Amino acid sequence: MHDLISNLAMGFGVALSLQNIGLCFIGCVLGTAIGVLPGIGPLPTVAMLLPFTFALDPTGALIMLAGVFYGAQYGGSTTAILARLPGETSSVVTCLDGYAMALKGQAGTALAIAAIGSVVAGMATTLLIAAAGPPLADVALLFQSADYVSVMLLGLVSAVVMAHGSVLKALLMILFGLLLGTVGTDVASGDYRLTMGLDMLADGLGFVPISMGLFGLAEIMVNLESMAGRTAIAKKVGSLWPSRAVLWQAFPAMVRGTVIGAAFGILPGGGPTIAAFSAYSVEKKVARDPSRFGQGAVEGVAAPEAANNAATQSCFIPMLCLGIPPNALMALMVGAMMVHGIQPGPSIITKQPELFWGMIASMAVGNVILVILNLPLIGIWVKLLQVPYAFLFPAIIVFCAVGTYTVDSSTGDVVLMAIFGVLGYVFRKLDCEPAPLMLGLVLGPLLEENFRRAMVLSDGDAMVFLHRPISLAFLVAAALLLAAVLLPSIRRGRQEAFRE
């Protein structure tokens, strides 16, 4: 305990130096500014600003990059709420109720709840990392391929829970997503699958063009059908600040989201994504009236945003404590360290205590800066919604096209976006939700890769999923969840059948 306090004191000594506060602030500002451009999520933002940090000292460089990361993450939530444009996978969930709230004229409340949820989760997780980072990092090592398979399955099942329409359709959408996820290079054999001979598809279907199409463009197409509804929203903006009652309602959701997010964030791969989806499903299961979800339930914004942000913080745990980057973004951070001659490894804590504790303290600082930065911005964002839709939507289309193009400088991606825009419109007409599809798309490749690896490692013995305790636990959880969803709908189905 005493160690913790003195270590944190040292950390804050580093993080609160004028230079580092400045770097953190610049990082947050740049991250937010670039992150609100549609299609440009945290990964490209950090990659884009990485060379800036080569000239800084390693601690300053990492603090600034982390600031960029939080900023971009938050910027992504902003576009998800305002225009139904998720810049990265984990904000797909925020779209559901966040955008629904914006339609009801509660964009300000949704943004504020997202900001507050993020800071609550960020602070709690930062403390957790400081108190128990290294032992938690070892937990990540306990997970093997078979266990990941079970975790992914749990994540996919949670997508069924969150769908508010037909369970069958949700399952279909997940499967469709899984199928789309198989496009590209097969990790196990190096074969190209379903690429139709196009090199553009060799790395799979990008997340950005698909989400921009399915969510953003499809939304515009639907809105243009019924202009009346949309102009009405723009006029009633509503209060910017959440009332005490709303905060009271959202707080337990934030806490649950934080716990879920912190736990899943440590796991490599789909951490934040599974966290956000699971947190949403849990809220929907816990809620007394689940039908509010998808119609602008405040918990539906608070929980996934908290989970998302907790997971963003806790994915630093394996990176800082073990030197192992759990995702592409953390790999960029490791790259930034290696440029400065710091080798990734468990010795960072002992050899670079200033960097380790300074980094942790800067997470707290970054979260505070982000809130200070973003709460006043909410007013401006909401004003943006008051621009007549006739002017707004062509602007959104143009930004989507340019944003999608810039990610890989590929015009093919823009065409892909158009195709998925049409598909998204069709799905809307058929009452199919695109969110489960996105989850399938993101988790599918990870699921397959780990499944096949688990089979190789166990010499083809499928029982491995039941023999490993971690895997078994997640499988049981997934089965229970699935049963909880299916039973009522089957019963209902029977009743309907009887009635006929």
Next chain:
Amino acid sequence: MFIGIGAGGLMLAMPLESGTAGAMEAGFYPRLVCALIIALGCLTALAGLLRKGELPEAWHWWPLLMVSASAVVFAALLDIAGFAITLFAVALIASLAGRLLNIWRAAMLAGVLVLMNIALFIFALGLPLRIWPRI
């Protein structure tokens, strides 16, 4: 109505001839997923038939066409016509999708958007895009 997706799954499954199913080769997993999609698709279709009747709401082809067209135009024009002309065309087509603005106001909006985007992406973010077509 879901036979469409079921058939889509089937169609997508067609090129999966590569890879042998048994020994966990590349084709195994996609085929598995496709089979599930087709099964569930049929089930949904069946359920739809049983319930019968409820046609989906009317489709509006104009916005669908124009919005997707604007994105395709972006892709087609960018390498030939440069950033400015492309964006102008995209914005114009996009505004037509709404049929809310007359042509002059749409052109004005497109002009403003082009300037905004040039300022943002080319000057502020410094993307190496050509503003004007190469002559």
Next chain:
Amino acid sequence: MLRRHLLLIGGTALAAPAVHAQSFPGGPMTLIVAWPAGGGSDIAMRLVAEAASKQFGVPVVVDNRPGAAGAIGHRAIVNARPDGLTFGMFSTAGVAAPYLNANANTIDELEPLAFFGSDPSAIQASKASGITSLADFVARARANPGKIKNGNDQPGGASFLAVASYEKMMNFRIQKVPYAGYAPTVTALLGGEVDTATVAIPDTIEYHREGKLKILGVSSPERHFMAPEIPTFKEQGFDVDVGSWRCIAGPKGIPADRLKILQDGLLAAMRTEEFATRARTAGFTIQPGNAARTLARWRADDALLYGILDEAGLVKARKH
């Protein structure tokens, strides 16, 4: 590509003390990197771009064109206007690529410019495996073919090619388990999911020093500068030199006078003291070499890797 301009700013600033270069550049240069921003190759090439910018007195912009295991970026180099202003990175994986992907370009479509260096491969053993030395490992692998599980990347990747080369040159057979990149491989090795791995020295040296895994040896003629305590394969009785190299290549058809200036300039840039220091700090083994040496390496590895891929049944295109 978003990052091009940022380096442009850096490049312009650095270009201030412009020196020599017999009047060829006349415009900013572009260095195409077929791998994503922030990765090892990207960092290596940013250092090259910086050094080259000083050498030629013009900005050298890094253009990331990742995708299809390098095939997209390599095509961009092949198709670039041969005015000498656009060139790019080429590496071991690029030599193997045309046999795995019919769309990938071959070494015959590229002009060698200069050699950057070769990062030696190494074998690491997990703590749980109980493997004590390279000789122990080889003995176990030969006694139980296909039983030892080795973590590596996907077929055609640098780590896969390294372990496949070892199998062929040292006459043993193990089970190759594919992971997506070095990070999950190291995680699996630390957690004991695999017995051994073939990852680079900089990614694992700290774990070795902490006793979390054991680096059995490094397959280069000399010991690695960051890990002087790790013996080479040769010292342990296996005369094997395997590594994954990087070089600079351009499109075919650059006029001879420009080609000469470009080749000499790149080599001179990579031979500066400042470049050497920065590259070593970031963990790169640099061995600047001229175009002839680069071409020789391409040819040698083309023959070697084709043989390895062919034996593994992985040649899917351009079968001899």
